[in-house]
Amino acid sequence: MFKYIKFFISLIQSSKYKRKGKCKKCGNCCRNILLYVEDEPIKTKEQFEKVKEWDKHFRNFLISGKGEKGELLFTCREIDENNRCRMYFFRGLGCRIYPHPDTKFLTNGGKPLDGCGYYFETDKKFKSYLKLYGLH
Ligand code: SF4
Ligand code: SF4
Incomplete structure (x- = not known):
């Protein structure tokens, strides 16, 4: 139970990144x-x-x-030979949100796999960070 609470907290924690792109259904993340x-x-x-x-x-x-x-x-x-998930509708939350740019994932060097259709992008423009720290 505790690991699920930890997981939800990590989802809620704000990340400076957001996920962009689309799944190419290559199946690499399941392998x-x-x-x-x-x-x-x-x-x-x-x-x-x-x-x-x-x-x-x-x-x-x-x-x-x-x-x-x-x-x-x-x-x-x-995962089947056509890169389809046999339990797609019942797959776990981790599978549903992969790749998720939460802080822990990123600080551990996490990034989408090579060739993945998703990528991470900062959620704010560089200028807004300068403003935030009073540098602009
Ligand atoms: S690695 Fe990326 S593109 Fe390939 S199946 Fe997983 S989420 Fe989709
Ligand atoms: S259960 Fe998750 S890891 Fe397994 S094949 Fe389905 S999506 Fe991939």
């Missing part, structure tokens, strides 16, 4: 997923096997590769 345990990405197969034992949601993923920092990448079992 390059980072999974976290206590705010740390899963890095080993052994760790993954262990978390699957106490949280069945993790069983919905397969290891599909490794990221630049050694973190494991996962593919969701619900």
